[in-house]
Amino acid sequence: MTQMTQATIGDSEFDRDTAVARREEGVYDIDLSAGWTIINAVNGGYLLAVLGRALADALPHSDPFTVSAHYLTASRPGPAVIRTDVVRTGRTLSTGQASLFQYDEDGREVERIRVLASYGDLDTLPDDVRTTARPPAIPPMEQCFGPQDGPAPVSGSSAIADRLMLKLDPSTLGWALGAPSGKGEMRAWFGLADGRDADPLSLLLAVDALPPTAFELGISGWVPTVELTVHVRSRPAPGPLRVSITTRNLAGGFLEEDAEVWDSAGRLVAQSRQLARVRLG
Structure with missing residues (x-):
């Protein structure tokens, strides 16, 4: 039997x-892959990683520390162009902004997402940690369930799932059985399906790759991101990640999702908050 190479x-x-392919200074081309879509729209975490890679090339520092994105219009698979601007460069941090554009049916350029980010060098950070945060309690991976263990929760939503190693905590899977808990929680073991270990750029994907907490609130359908801010705290150790996402407030058709990402060494390596729109009724 042939063993797959990780x-x-x-x-x-x-x-x-x-x-991304650099066309000229500050301008990059990319073909957004259909493999990272949910209901035909490109996943927001994947898009953040795409712009994060362009900024890593444009700035003198390579590691994202904080990335804030506003999602203006839904991105589609296919050609896109990214334009970056260097806002400030310093010894320990550099800041830049980037926007991703595509063309609509009438040939007009449309801005899809705009990002402001600060980059640095994670390997230079001190080891001192003072925290009350604790890793999420998730059952062993063999006791959790992935997308392959049941039907896709939303028609057309499985493309990105094929590229992920997701094992969801059974206590956050009531929605899949028709009995959502109402708690607005989602927890899972996370990795990439081909076995690639996590790095700072893939953490930008990890915070937005789980099913929406809205499912556990009894709401189905697309939950588009309006704004997403990610803080990368440390370079992750090899091995699967633990991701915990919580929503405490759904009001006026919007909810927040607070995410924590923990590595195999038990360190909090990324945090995020996003505001998302919910289609009620």
């Missing part, structure tokens, strides 16, 4: 599908 950082489907 993909490595820099040589994986995620790396190929987020690779």
